[in-house]
Amino acid sequence: MSQEYEPKIIGFLCRWCSYMGADLAGTMRAKYVPNVIPIKVMCSGRVDPEFVLQAIKKGADGVLVAGCHPGDCHYIEGNYKTLRRMTLLSQAIKSFGIDPRRVRLEWVSAAEGDVFVKTINEFTQTIKELGPLERLSNGIVREPAAAGVAR
Amino acid sequence: MAKPKVAFYWAASCGGCEIAVLEIHEKLLDVAAQVEIVFWPVAIDAKYKDVEAMEDKSIDVTFFNGAIRSSENEHIAKLLRQKSKIMIAFGSCASEGCIPGLANFYTKDALMDRVFKETPSTTNEEGILPGPETQVAEGKLTLPVLWDHVWPLEDVVDVDYFIPGCSPAPVTVAKAFETILSGNLPPKGSVLGASEVALCEECPRERHDKKVKKFYRPHEIVDDGKTCLMEQGIICAGLATRGGCGHLCINANMPCRGCYGPPPRVKDQGAALLAAIASAVDSNDEEEIKQIMSEIPDIAGLCWRFSLAKCSLVNKPVAAAAQ
Numbered sequence: 140m141s142q143e144y145e146p147k148i149i150g151f152l153c154r155w156c157s158y159m160g161a162d163l164a165g166t167m168r169a170k171y172v173p174n175v176i177p178i179k180v181m182c183s184g185r186v187d188p189e190f191v192l193q194a195i196k197k198g199a200d201g202v203l204v205a206g207c208h209p210g211d212c213h214y215i216e217g218n219y220k221t222l223r224r225m226t227l228l229s230q231a232i233k234s235f236g237i238d239p240r241r242v243r244l245e246w247v248s249a250a251e252g253d254v255f256v257k258t259i260n261e262f263t264q265t266i267k268e269l270g271p272l273e274r275l276s277n278g279i280v281r282e283p284a285a286a287g288v289a290r
Numbered sequence: 291m292a293k294p295k296v297a298f299y300w301a302a303s304c305g306g307c308e309i310a311v312l313e314i315h316e317k318l319l320d321v322a323a324q325v326e327i328v329f330w331p332v333a334i335d336a337k338y339k340d341v342e343a344m345e346d347k348s349i350d351v352t353f354f355n356g357a358i359r360s361s362e363n364e365h366i367a368k369l370l371r372q373k374s375k376i377m378i379a380f381g382s383c384a385s386e387g388c389i390p391g392l393a394n395f396y397t398k399d400a401l402m403d404r405v406f407k408e409t410p411s412t413t414n415e416e417g418i419l420p421g422p423e424t425q426v427a428e429g430k431l432t433l434p435v436l437w438d439h440v441w442p443l444e445d446v447v448d449v450d451y452f453i454p455g456c457s458p459a460p461v462t463v464a465k466a467f468e469t470i471l472s473g474n475l476p477p478k479g480s481v482l483g484a485s486e487v488a489l490c491e492e493c494p495r496e497r498h499d500k501k502v503k504k505f506y507r508p509h510e511i512v513d514d515g516k517t518c519l520m521e522q523g524i525i526c527a528g529l530a531t532r533g534g535c536g537h538l539c540i541n542a543n544m545p546c547r548g549c550y551g552p553p554p555r556v557k558d559q560g561a562a563l564l565a566a567i568a569s570a571v572d573s574n575d576e577e578e579i580k581q582i583m584s585e586i587p588d589i590a591g592l593c594w595r596f597s598l599a600k601c602s603l604v605n606k607p608v609a610a611a612a613q
Contacts, residue, residue, distance in 0.1 A: 188568075189561035196602055209574065222576060223568040227583050231564055234395060234590030235603045277439070278602040 146266035149194040150175040150203040150259075152247075153183045155213040157205035159249030164256050171256040174263045175203060182206065183244075184217025188228045191242055195280055201241045201266040205258070208246040218246070236281055237272070240265055294350035294471075297329035297341075298380075299370060301356030301363040302390045302440065307381040308332045308355070310457035314464045321467050325351075329370075341369055349373045351470060353453075355380040357390045357599060358441040362434035371447040376470075378482070382456035382549050384443040386559075387599020389456070391440045392591060394604040398438050440599050452481045456549035456596060459535040481551075484534030488553040489546050492533040495519065501572035505586050508544060519545045520570055525592065530562035548596050560594035560601055567593070 152158040158179050164171065180186055183206025191202045204225060206218040221244065229239040243265075245258045270283040300308055312318060328349060329336045352374040358364050371377050382388035393401055402419050406412065424431045443449050453466045466483030469475070476482070485492065497518045506523045513519065519526040519540070527548030528540070539546050552559035567586070573579050586592065594601055 187561065188564050189556075189558045192558060192561055192601070192603055216574070219574045220569055222574070223571045223579050223583075224565050226576070226579050227564055227568040227589060228561075230583060230586075231560075231590040231593060232603075234588070235601075237603065279439075280603050 144267060144271060146174050146200040146263060146271065147198055148175045148201040148203060148263060148266060149199040150177045150205065151180050151183065151186045151190065152177050153206040153213075153218075154179050154181050156207035156211065156249050157183070157245075157247040157255065160205075160247040160251045160255040163249065163252035165252075167252045169252055169256045171259045172263045174266075175259050182212065182214050182217035183221040184212070184214065186221060186224075188224055191228060195237065195241070195272065196278075198274075200269070200272050201243070201262060203243050203245065203258070203262055205245045205247045205255075208248055211248065238269055238282060241269060241272075293324060293326040295328045295348065296325040297349045297352040297370060297374065298327070298332070299329070299352065299354050299356075299366060300332055301354065301367065301384070301443075302359040303356035303381065303383040303388070305332075306457035307383070310381065310455070310460070310463055311353070313460040314467070315460070317464050317467075321471070324471055338366065338369070341366075341373060344373050346372055347375050349375070351376045351378060353378050353380040354443055355384050355457075357383040357387050358437070358443060358446045359390055359393070359439075360434040360436050364437070364446055367443060367447050376450045376475075377443075377447060378451045378453060378466075378470075379443045379449045380453045381458055382454060382551065382596050384449075385452045385454055386551055386597040387440055387442045388549070388596050391442070391597070391599030392595070393440050394598055395591070398436060402436075442599050445599075450478050451476075452479075452551075454481055454484050454532055454550040455535060456547075458483065459538055461536050462534055465534075481532065481554075484532050484550055486554050487533050489528040489531045489533040489535070489537060489540075489550065493518070493528055493537055493540055495540065497521070500570040502570045502582075503572050504582060505567075513543050515543060520566075525567055525586070527559075527563050527595075529566040530556065530559050551597060558601060559597045560590070563593040564589070 152161055161177060183204055186204050194202045204221060206221050209218060212218040225244040229242055232239050232242060243262050247255050273281050273283055327334060329341055352370045358367055379385045383390055406419050407414050407417055420433060422433050422435045455462055462483035469482050495518050496516055498521060500521050502523045504523055505525055508524055513522060524545050526545035528546040531546055531548045532550040532553045535550055548559060556562045571579055571582050598604060
């Protein structure tokens, strides 16, 4: 293939911090890769593990969940719930043969446009290195057969 | 009016669903009086060719238990679908893959080696594996072909209704039979004989805030007999499982394992249970959270114990043991 692979990444961004951080990155006219499709959620705690699996099932090669820094949640402790869920999800996802690096949790505040940019660029690079997930005709999602999956 | 013609079949399952039909005890006599059983390999003598000779749609209701994991399972599922007006996935294996579906964590080769070569009680020095065809002096012997994947019934044929459970509780079977015999059928795709709420809502135990510092396996802790099991650190799937079984496991002081599948509006039972377990952890410290969770053995096998075959993220080949 002559064209470089461009990963499809879904980013669940919390409405109070991370989405504002993304807005700030725009206001700052910061440049970053266009691979992340943002979805605004009221709180990162609203991101059910099912959303992440659905995103992967439906075509995402990576999923970013971004929320307020610990202690700063608009709903007091929604992001701690996110932390627990994403930790357990990344433990489970290995059994499905999917590299846990494809699912990333990051804290981005409304003032951190630069952190948002850095996160997006880094994460996109990670997914580029992992390569696209294969989707078989029977609906099964799997790591590319050629790339060695780190377990 | 002629009695409805009914068929029962047993594909990839343990046989518990066949027992579950009998477990409705004397009610079975009422059912038997109202229907004509045309095919039920475990109970009456009928051959596949008898079914093949039937007219299309001549069976009124087929109760199909078991997942699809071989060419034979698939053939009979398609045959019975063709011959039946109503196809019912009976039990967890047919509905969502259940325990046989856990095989989807492994390759067929790994499974065959484990079962026929590696188990401690196996003596198989020549390493002979069963194959679809074997030549013997008398001719060629054939076996069904084992597929690479285990499927719930609805992935292979059109399914009209589902009866949940591993195996379905007598109360569920009786209710489902009643519904079907009444002729007053719910919309296609409905789950028969179970609740429309999560088991947690029906649970008789006391509930408070769930704050868990350590998870235990049931044999590692003495349950107090009245508090929510999850609060005591025993992982209970009741939060992510459809009710209607009469909380049989809870009554025996054992946690719900999740065999009734997801409650209405939950698509992925495993993800819902995973969220419930994670939310119960009492810590805001990343390292402590990791430590508490690392003590849960096989989180994917635990959360997707009954619904793995429905979760299409399952990679093949994958060695879960290589984690």
